[in-house]
Amino acid sequence: MRKIIVQEFITLDGVMQAPGGPEEDKSSSFGYGGWTAPYFYEADEAAGEFMQKWMKSTDILLGRKTFEIFAAYWPEHADMWPGINDVAKYVVSTTMKNADWKNSVFLKSVDDLKKLKNSEGSDIKVHGSGNLAHTLFKHDLVDELCLMTFPIILGPGKRLFDEGSFPAAFTMTDSLVTPNSEIFATYKRAGDVKMGTIGA
DSSP states (O other): OOOEEEEEEEETTTTTOOSOOOOOGGGOOOOOOOTTTHHHHHHHHHHHHHHHHHOOEEEEEEEEEHHHHHHHHGGGOGGGGTTTTOOOOOOOOSSSSSSSSEEEEEEEHHHHHHHHHHHSSOOOOEEHHHHHHHHHHHHOOOOOOEEEEOOOOOOOOBBSSOOOOOOOOOEEEEEEETSSSSSEEEEEEEEOOOOOOOTT
């Protein structure tokens, strides 16, 4: 069985929309695209090392919109992400059937996602792909979270978690707080949510 790891940039209020640039995702008139950029300009050595570890090439799983963004950029910039052109790129889409980016594999349904998770192979990382992430959370298909939280609140915007998420507990396995207040944290699945009464 393969691990599915959801790896995302988020704000304190959980927004994940368009972290990389103003034109990345303007849906719903989102006006804060590129909100991570100032922090990357000021990134320190420790954050850079942590980020390199997170960006180690593995097979990736993407929604259609994120795949289109990646496929338009990374084939010509692979020196910035070594190995990205060689790994498998799994794309969940009901409309796309092929792409020029090599090693692209197309999936159509939750059943396809379950088959992929139950197959043999390396870990699979999800980048961006908000709707896909919601589907994975809804069907309890997420084994780990890698979250880079930025010290801002945006209000509007697509969020990583919604009310359809399957209740799940996680435990932190690695973390870093940077000098400019970003928080890198890795969590692994830790069973069911437990409840009780404080002081009882």
